Amino acid sequence: MEQLNHLFESSREYIVTYGGKVLLAILTLIIGFWIIGKIIKAFKSIFASKHIDETLQPFLIGILGYTLKVLLVISVMGMVGVQMTSFIAVLGAAGLAVGMALSGTLQNFAGGVMLLVLKPFKKSDFIEAQGYMGVVEEIHIFNTKLKTVDNKIVIIPNGGLSTSSLINYSAEPTRRVDFSFGIGYGDDIDKARNLILDVVKRNDKIHTSPEPFIAVGELADSSVNLTTRVWCNGPDYWDVFFYMNEMVKKEFDQNGVSIPFPQRDVHLFKEKND
Numbered sequence: 421m422e423q424l425n426h427l428f429e430s431s432r433e434y435i436v437t438y439g440g441k442v443l444l445a446i447l448t449l450i451i452g453f454w455i456i457g458k459i460i461k462a463f464k465s466i467f468a469s470k471h472i473d474e475t476l477q478p479f480l481i482g483i484l485g486y487t488l489k490v491l492l493v494i495s496v497m498g499m500v501g502v503q504m505t506s507f508i509a510v511l512g513a514a515g516l517a518v519g520m521a522l523s524g525t526l527q528n529f530a531g532g533v534m535l536l537v538l539k540p541f542k543k544s545d546f547i548e549a550q551g552y553m554g555v556v557e558e559i560h561i562f563n564t565k566l567k568t569v570d571n572k573i574v575i576i577p578n579g580g581l582s583t584s585s586l587i588n589y590s591a592e593p594t595r596r597v598d599f600s601f602g603i604g605y606g607d608d609i610d611k612a613r614n615l616i617l618d619v620v621k622r623n624d625k626i627h628t629s630p631e632p633f634i635a636v637g638e639l640a641d642s643s644v645n646l647t648t649r650v651w652c653n654g655p656d657y658w659d660v661f662f663y664m665n666e667m668v669k670k671e672f673d674q675n676g677v678s679i680p681f682p683q684r685d686v687h688l689f690k691e692k693n694d
Contacts, residue, residue, distance in 0.1 A: 445496045452492040460485050525562065531582035532561040541588045546654075549586035550576050594627065595654050597661050601668055602643030604678040609636060609644065612677050616648055619667045625660055627651040643680045 460481055467477045536559065541547050545556050547566070552574045554566035564581055566574040589595070603612045613634050620632045630651050637647030652660045672679055 441499060445499045448499065449492065449496050452496070453489070456485065456488045456492065459488065527579035528562045528577045531578035531580070532559075532563075534582045535559060535564070535578055536561075540586065541590070545588055545590040547586055547588050547590070549581055550584065552576065589657075590654055593654060594651055595657050597650050597652060597657060597664070599648040599650075599664055599668075600637060601646045601648060601672075602640065602679055603646065603672070604680045605644060607644070607677050609646070611675070612646060612672070615671045615675055615677060616646065616668055619664065619671055620648075620650055622667075623660065623663055625652050625656040625663075627653075642682050 463484060464477070464481060467480065535541075541556055543556050543559060546554070547556060552566055552568065554568040554572075554574060556564065557567050557573070558565040561578070563575050563577050566576065568574060601612070601616060603609070616634055617632065620626050626632065627650070632651075633647070633649040635647055636644060638645040648664070650660065650664070669679065671677075
């Protein structure tokens with residue numbers, strides 16, 4: 421009985437001492453989470469109205485939400501009477517250990533932050549990076565997903581992607597398409613140039629400004645190479661590329677302009693035996 425009375429007295433003292441603080445902490449926690457929800461909702465509306473990139477919005481909202489919640493929990497624990505100095509020291513040591521164990525993952529995380537902030541590419545851009553070419557399907561905080569031209573999905577870690585060179589073929593609205601058409605040394609250069617220009621003019625996907633460029637680029641071993649450069653919209657690049665190669669060949673064939681291939685003359689000498 422004495423033990424029960426002692427336990428009851430201890431419990432009552434604990435409730436009197438800490439009960440109010442616990443109730444206040446719980447109330448603060450509930451109100452705090454409600455306020456954080458309102459803040460996050462407000463920031464979502466602000467980001468939408470400011471037309472911030474769709475891939476960046478979830479990341480910023482997530483960072484904001486986690487930061488506010490951690491600060492709220494730390495404040496509530498301080499209200500209850502938890503010694504925050506020791507707690508923060510333990511939390512820091514644990515964070516250091518986790519950081520060392522997940523160094524590669526944290527590198528990808530940092531790379532994802534850089535990609536989302538600097539935005540060297542966005543969703544639906546066609547890029548070349550880390551030995552792969554494809555359309556950007558998704559940009560996550562740890563990796564980026566590409567779809568290649570042959571319909572394969574490639575997942576590239578953001579760590580290397582953010583620190584290495586990449587080519588964004590969709591960054592500009594127009595692209596230049598380069599060709600080198602070889603003709604024989606006995607063919608008329610002006611005639612070949614006019615035939616190529618006729619092919620260019622028949623395709624409305626090729627821009628007239630900047631003007632098409634056609635000039636002798638090289639006097640090669642077996643041919644005179646005409647460097648040809650035309651401009652088109654980015655999405656029309658491959659249509660123009662395949663059109664020019666096919667139609668120039670047909671135009672040369674119909675008008676007697678040869679497209680030489682490497683040749684070698686072999687001279688045989690017969691030795692006379694005495």
